[in-house]
Amino acid sequence: MADALEILNLVKKYDSLIAVNDVTFNVKPGEIFGLLGPNGAGKTSLISTIVTVEKPTSGSVKIFGTDVSVQPRVTKSMTGIVPQEIVNHGFFNIEEILTFHSGYFGIRNNKTQIHFLLHKLGLFEHRHKRVKQLSGGMKRRLLIAKALVHQPKLLILDEPTAGVDIELRQSLWEFVTELRKSGVTILLTTHYLEEAEQLCDRVGIIHQGRLRRVGPTKELIDEFTQRNINLVLSKTTGSLTNKYLTHQDQNKVSFQIPSTMKVGELLAQTQLNVSDIVDLQINEGSLEDAFRRVLGGVE
Numbered sequence: 001m002a003d004a005l006e007i008l009n010l011v012k013k014y015d016s017l018i019a020v021n022d023v024t025f026n027v028k029p030g031e032i033f034g035l036l037g038p039n040g041a042g043k044t045s046l047i048s049t050i051v052t053v054e055k056p057t058s059g060s061v062k063i064f065g066t067d068v069s070v071q072p073r074v075t076k077s078m079t080g081i082v083p084q085e086i087v088n089h090g091f092f093n094i095e096e097i098l099t100f101h102s103g104y105f106g107i108r109n110n111k112t113q114i115h116f117l118l119h120k121l122g123l124f125e126h127r128h129k130r131v132k133q134l135s136g137g138m139k140r141r142l143l144i145a146k147a148l149v150h151q152p153k154l155l156i157l158d159e160p161t162a163g164v165d166i167e168l169r170q171s172l173w174e175f176v177t178e179l180r181k182s183g184v185t186i187l188l189t190t191h192y193l194e195e196a197e198q199l200c201d202r203v204g205i206i207h208q209g210r211l212r213r214v215g216p217t218k219e220l221i222d223e224f225t226q227r228n229i230n231l232v233l234s235k236t237t238g239s240l241t242n243k244y245l246t247h248q249d250q251n252k253v254s255f256q257i258p259s260t261m262k263v264g265e266l267l268a269q270t271q272l273n274v275s276d277i278v279d280l281q282i283n284e285g286s287l288e289d290a291f292r293r294v295l296g297g298v299e
Ligand SMILES: Nc1ncnc2c1ncn2[C@@H]1O[C@H](COP(=O)(O)OP(=O)(O)OP(=O)(O)O)[C@@H](O)[C@H]1O
Pocket: 014, 017, 019, 037, 038, 039, 040, 041, 042, 043, 044, 045, 046, 084
């Protein structure tokens, strides 16, 4: 089966500015892939070429095996895009907008799907409101509904939770997880790295237009972070010597071990008596730590 998305040596220049610089990666069918990077890294520029809003300077983008610059109508029909910027549609109400948008994809009677989305996104009771009567969070949900009217196989979400409250963010991510279960492939960008860590099977870290790292979320965290182990002992011990020791103060001892090392292995090395341990706290490395390390290493 073809990859859901295949990006090959993609370059996007705006005059002399290279926004996307020779980026290559793929997204597998059924995957949730997170494209992460600081402001101005090139995420939206890359997405704009996928959905043919922008033409690539060079390189190629394929969606389920079809080149977006050769058959854009085909690739557009397979893709749903939730753009980063909210656009006002002024005059029409939510239900009308979704109906017109279905027509744009050649779908005439789409009431079932539209009502399904309105319920799912908590917009049903607001369906007769015009866009200007909606709150920021409701507008964002409308964009998500718009992206899904034609039941795309690939959903691209560019900062879908920017300016969205915590409860709604949670429910949006639950919906994204449900969509994935039903077979939809998802590419998303977000600055909420904790959420990306929970959701994404794989992530790509982009910085100044270059893809610095790509891989399974867990593997990147393991590669770039360490585990911090803090022990409280029932009594003060003599000075410990261990290469992972980072701090010792009376009955408190801290270690930093590789993310793949087991705590038992550390304890065996220190020859501490387990019955002397009053408390043990383990802080695992996070995607945010890994992200900082990856970016720190290139600046
Ligand atoms: N239409 C455009 N014309 C000229 N330069 C642009 C255009 N769009 C983006 N840029 C520039 O390209 C670079 C990448 O911008 P892009 O919007 O892709 O970043 P991003 O990773 O999406 O950032 P953010 O997290 O802030 O959304 C930036 O330097 C930006 O100023």
